[in-house]
Amino acid sequence: MTIEIKTATLEPVRNTYAHIERRFGDKPATRYQEATYDVQSEKYFHYRPLWQPEKELNDPSRTAIKMKDWYDFKDPRQFYYGAYVQQRAKMQEVAENNYAFFEKRNLMACLPDGMEAKIIKYLIPLRHLEQGANLNNMYACSYGYGTAITQACLYNGMDRLGIAQYLSRIGLIIDGNTGDSLAEAKQAWMNDAIWQGIRAAVEKMIITEDWFEVLVAQDVVLDCLMHELFYVQFDQWLQDNGAQDIGMLTEFMQVWAKDNNRWIDATLKIAAAESTENKALLETWVSDWKQVISEALSPLAAEMLGSDALALAESALDKRLMKAGLFK
Amino acid sequence: MAKKLNIKDKYRLLTRDLDWEFSYVDRKDAFPFEEFEGIKITDWSKWEDPFRLTMDSYWKYQAEKEKKLYAIFDAFSQNNGHLNVSDPRYVNALKLFLTGVSPLEYQAYQGFAHVGRQFGGVGARVACQMQAIDELRHVQTQIHAMSHYNKFFDGFQDYSHMHDRVWYLSVPKSFFNDARAAGPFEFMVAIGFSFEYVLTNLLFVPFMSGAAHNGDMATVTFGFSAQSDEARHMTLGLEVIKFLLEQHEDNVPIVQKWIDKWFWRGTRLLTIVAMMMDYMLPNKVMSWKEAWEVYFEEAGGSLFKDLARYGIKMPKYAETIEKEKEHVSHQAWWIFYTHGHAAGFHTWIPSDEELDWLSEKYPDTFDKYYRPRWELAKEMEAKGERFYTKALPQLCTTCQIPMGFTEMDDPTQVCYRDSVYKGDRYHFCSDGCKDIFDDEPEKYVQSWLPVHQIFQGNCGGPDVENVLSDFYRMNLGEDNMDMKGSPDEKRWKQWKGVA
Numbered sequence: 001m002t003i004e005i006k007t008a009t010l011e012p013v014r015n016t017y018a019h020i021e022r023r024f025g026d027k028p029a030t031r032y033q034e035a036t037y038d039v040q041s042e043k044y045f046h047y048r049p050l051w052q053p054e055k056e057l058n059d060p061s062r063t064a065i066k067m068k069d070w071y072d073f074k075d076p077r078q079f080y081y082g083a084y085v086q087q088r089a090k091m092q093e094v095a096e097n098n099y100a101f102f103e104k105r106n107l108m109a110c111l112p113d114g115m116e117a118k119i120i121k122y123l124i125p126l127r128h129l130e131q132g133a134n135l136n137n138m139y140a141c142s143y144g145y146g147t148a149i150t151q152a153c154l155y156n157g158m159d160r161l162g163i164a165q166y167l168s169r170i171g172l173i174i175d176g177n178t179g180d181s182l183a184e185a186k187q188a189w190m191n192d193a194i195w196q197g198i199r200a201a202v203e204k205m206i207i208t209e210d211w212f213e214v215l216v217a218q219d220v221v222l223d224c225l226m227h228e229l230f231y232v233q234f235d236q237w238l239q240d241n242g243a244q245d246i247g248m249l250t251e252f253m254q255v256w257a258k259d260n261n262r263w264i265d266a267t268l269k270i271a272a273a274e275s276t277e278n279k280a281l282l283e284t285w286v287s288d289w290k291q292v293i294s295e296a297l298s299p300l301a302a303e304m305l306g307s308d309a310l311a312l313a314e315s316a317l318d319k320r321l322m323k324a325g326l327f328k
Numbered sequence: 329m330a331k332k333l334n335i336k337d338k339y340r341l342l343t344r345d346l347d348w349e350f351s352y353v354d355r356k357d358a359f360p361f362e363e364f365e366g367i368k369i370t371d372w373s374k375w376e377d378p379f380r381l382t383m384d385s386y387w388k389y390q391a392e393k394e395k396k397l398y399a400i401f402d403a404f405s406q407n408n409g410h411l412n413v414s415d416p417r418y419v420n421a422l423k424l425f426l427t428g429v430s431p432l433e434y435q436a437y438q439g440f441a442h443v444g445r446q447f448g449g450v451g452a453r454v455a456c457q458m459q460a461i462d463e464l465r466h467v468q469t470q471i472h473a474m475s476h477y478n479k480f481f482d483g484f485q486d487y488s489h490m491h492d493r494v495w496y497l498s499v500p501k502s503f504f505n506d507a508r509a510a511g512p513f514e515f516m517v518a519i520g521f522s523f524e525y526v527l528t529n530l531l532f533v534p535f536m537s538g539a540a541h542n543g544d545m546a547t548v549t550f551g552f553s554a555q556s557d558e559a560r561h562m563t564l565g566l567e568v569i570k571f572l573l574e575q576h577e578d579n580v581p582i583v584q585k586w587i588d589k590w591f592w593r594g595t596r597l598l599t600i601v602a603m604m605m606d607y608m609l610p611n612k613v614m615s616w617k618e619a620w621e622v623y624f625e626e627a628g629g630s631l632f633k634d635l636a637r638y639g640i641k642m643p644k645y646a647e648t649i650e651k652e653k654e655h656v657s658h659q660a661w662w663i664f665y666t667h668g669h670a671a672g673f674h675t676w677i678p679s680d681e682e683l684d685w686l687s688e689k690y691p692d693t694f695d696k697y698y699r700p701r702w703e704l705a706k707e708m709e710a711k712g713e714r715f716y717t718k719a720l721p722q723l724c725t726t727c728q729i730p731m732g733f734t735e736m737d738d739p740t741q742v743c744y745r746d747s748v749y750k751g752d753r754y755h756f757c758s759d760g761c762k763d764i765f766d767d768e769p770e771k772y773v774q775s776w777l778p779v780h781q782i783f784q785g786n787c788g789g790p791d792v793e794n795v796l797s798d799f800y801r802m803n804l805g806e807d808n809m810d811m812k813g814s815p816d817e818k819r820w821k822q823w824k825g826v827a
C-alpha cells in the first residue's frame with residue numbers, strides 16, 4: 001500500500017515542547033535544550049526527605065548561592081547524555097591507542113632510572129584525589145538544583161572515576177599488573193607527610209555542606225592548582241628529564257581539563273554575574289579554599305618541583321578567577 | 329611479561345581500591361545516612377560488584393548505542409515515522425508515557441545520584457552512579473524520541489509542568505517521591521529491587537512490545553537500546569537485597585516490610601500499564617492478566633522461592649493482587665473515560681472487536697461486570713450524550729488513585745478503608761494502602777493530593793475548567809476529551825486522505 005502524502009499537510013502543529021517555546025520562542029529546539037530545560041520537577045513535592053526534613057526533595061536552598069533561574073547555567077559544551085558519551089568515547093579511543101602503543105613498545109622500560117619511583121610517589125596517588133572529586137561532584141549533582149548544572153556535575157563525577165582508573169592503569173603498567181605500585185602510592189597518600197595536607201583538605205571538602213561551595217573548592221580551586229602542578233609543571237619536568245612518553249598516558253587528563261574548564265569557568269562566571277551577594281560569597285569561598293589548599297599543596301609542590309612551583313600555579317588560578325569576574 | 333589480571337581483581341584495583349580510610353574527619357559525617365533506618369552493615373567489603381564496567385568501556389559501549397539510536401530518531405522524523413503507527417489512538421499511550429513515566433526516569437537519576445554519593449561502600453556507590461547516569465540517559469532519550477510526536481499530536485507539549493500538577497500524574501510522581509524521601513536502603517529496596525528487578529518487565533515489555541505491534545519505531549528503538557542498561561540495573565537490585573540480607577539477620581524484617589510496601593505501591597502504579605495494555609493499544613500484545621501471570625506470578629514466584637532461604641516471604645497481599653488482575657484495567661479505564669474532560673490525553677469506548685477481545689481474555693469478569701458499562705456508554709454516545717462525570721474523585725491518601733477500585737471478592741462494592749491520625753480521617757483504596765499509611769502516618773499526611781488541593785483553592789479556579797486550562801496548562805478541546813472529534817483525529821484523517 002502506498003500513501004500519497006502532500007508535504008503541505010504535514011506542517012507540524014508546534015516546533016518543540018511548550019516550556020522550551022516559553023524560553024526560546026516558537027522555533028525548532030536543539031537536543032540539548034529539550035534534554036535539559038525544565039526537566040527537573042519544581043513544585044508540589046509529596047513528602048519531606050526523612051534524611052533532611054527541613055528541605056524539599058528538590059530544593060534550591062541547599063546552597064547559599066541564589067539564582068533567579070537555575071537554568072542560566074548553560075553548559076557551553078551543550079552536553080546532554082548522548083553528546084557527552086560520544087565525546088568521551090572519542091577521547092577514550094585515543095587513550096586506548098596511547099596505552100596500547102605504550103605497552104607494546106614497553107616504553108616504561110625506556111624511562112631513566114628512578115623515574116618510576118617518582119611517578120608512583122607523585123602521580124599515582126592522585127587516583128585517590130580523583131576519587132574524592134568523584135564524591136564531591138556527585139554531591140553537587142545530587143544536592144544541586146536544575147538539570148543544567150546537575151547533569152554537568154554528574155558527567156564530571158563520572159569523568160573523575162574514569163581518570164582515577166587511567167591513573168591506576170599507569171600504576172599497573174609500572175608494576176606489571178601486580179598492584180604493588182598502587183599499594184605503594186596508597187601508602188604515600190595515607191602516610192607520606194607531603195600528601196597529608198592535601199588528603200586532609202580533600203576529606204574536609206567531602207564533609208562540607210554547601211554543594212556550591214564544594215563545587216568551588218573542588219572544581220575551581222583544587223582542580224586548577226592540581227592541574228597546573230601535575231599536568232603542566234610536573235609534565236614539563238618529565239619531558240625535561242627524558243620521561244616525555246608518560247605524556248601519552250596523561251593526554252586524556254590534559255584534553256579533559258581543557259574541556260571541563262570551559263564548563264566550570266562559565267558556571268563560575270554566571271553565578272558571579274547574577275548578584276553582588278553571589279559574587280561576594282564566591283570570593284569568600286575561593287579565598288578560604290585557596291588558602292587551605294595552597295598550604296596543603298605547598299610541601300608537595302616544593303619537593304616535587306621546587307619552591308616557586310606553587311606560586312606559578314596560583315597565578316594561573318588567579319587569571320582564571322579574573323576572567324570569571326571575581327576579585328575585580 | 330606482565331601477569332594477566334582477571335576481571336574481578338582488575339575491577340577491584342580500578343574501583344574498590346580507590347577508597348581510603350579517613351583520618352582527618354569523621355567518616356560518619358561523610359556518609360551520615362547509613363544508620364537511621366535501622367539497617368546494619370557490618371562489612372561493606374562483602375559487597376559483590378553486580379557488573380564490572382570501567383568508565384572507558386562505559387563510554388565506548390554507550391556511545392555506540394547512542395549513535396545508532398539517534399540515527400534512527402533522525403530517520404524517523406525525516407520520514408514522518410508517526411504516519412506508520414497503527415491508529416492515532418495509539419499515540420495516547422505515548423502521552424501517558426511521557427507525562428507519567430519519563431519524569432520517573434528523572435527521579436531515578438536523582439535518587440541513584442543521591443545513594444551514589446551517600447553509600448559508604450565504594451562498590452555500591454559506583455554501581456549506583458552508573459545507574460544514575462543511565463537513568464538520565466533514559467529520560468533524555470525518551471524526550472528526544474517523543475519530540476517528533478510532540479510536533480504532530482496534542483498532549484505532549486507540557487509534560488513536565490503537567491507531571492508536577494495533574495491529578496492522575498500524582499500517582500507516579502508520589503511513588504518516586506516516596507522512595508526518594510526514604511533512607512538510602514529503603515530507596516534501593518523500593519527502586520533497585522522491587523521496581524527494577526521485579527516489576528520493570530511489567531512496565532517496559534508492555535510499552536515496548538506495544539510499540540512494536542503498533543508500528544512505533546522510535547519507541548521500540550529506545551526501548552531496545554535501554555535493555556542492556558536495564559540488565560545492569562536488575563543485577564544491582566538483586567545484589568542489594570542479597571547484601572542486606574546477608575549482612576545482618578536484623579535486616580530481614582526491615583527488608584520484608586519494605587518489600588511488602590513497595591510491591592503494593594508498585595502494583596498500584598502499574599494500573600496505568602494494565603489500562604494501557606487492555607484499552608489503549610489498538611493492536612494488542614497480550615492482556616494485562618496474561619502479562620501479570622508471566623512476569624509476576626511465574627518469574628516473581630521463583631524469585632521468592634530463592635529468597636526464602638533468607639527468611640523472606642512472598643509480599644503481603646499477594647493473594648489480593650492475584651485477584652486484582654481480573655479487574656484493575658477495566659476499573660481504571662472507566663475512571664479515565666468518565667473523567668476524560670480532565671485527562672491530558674484522549675479516551676474512547678473500545679470498538680466492538682475490542683470488547684469481544686476483552687470478553688475472551690477475561691471470561692470470568694468482563695461480561696459480568698464491565699461490558700454492560702460500555703454498552704451503556706455506547707448507547708449514550710449514540711444519542712449524542714457522551715458521558716462525563718461532573719464530580720471530582722476522592723483520592724486514596726497513599727497511592728493517590730481515585731477511589732474506584734472494588735472489593736476483590738465483590739466487584740460491585742467500592743472498597744473504602746480509613747484511619748484517624750491526630751484527629752483527622754484519611755481514606756484509602758485498599759488494606760495495602762491503609763497499612764502503608766498506618767506504618768508511617770507522619771509521612772503520608774504530607775501527601776499533596778491534587779483533588780484536596782483543588783478544593784482548598786490552591787490550584788486556581790473557581791471552576792474545574794480554570795484549573796485544567798490555567799493551572800494544568802491543558803489546551804482544552806485539544807488535549808482532553810474523547811478521541812472522536814479531536815484535532816488529533818482530524819489531522820490524522822487529513823494526512824491519510826480519509827474523510
Ligand SMILES: [Fe+2]
Pocket residue numbers: 433436462463466
Ligand atoms: Fe530507566
Ligand SMILES: [Fe+2]
Pocket residue numbers: 524557558561
Ligand atoms: Fe532502570
Ligand SMILES: [Zn+2]
Pocket residue numbers: 596724725726727728729756757758761
Ligand atoms: Zn491506594
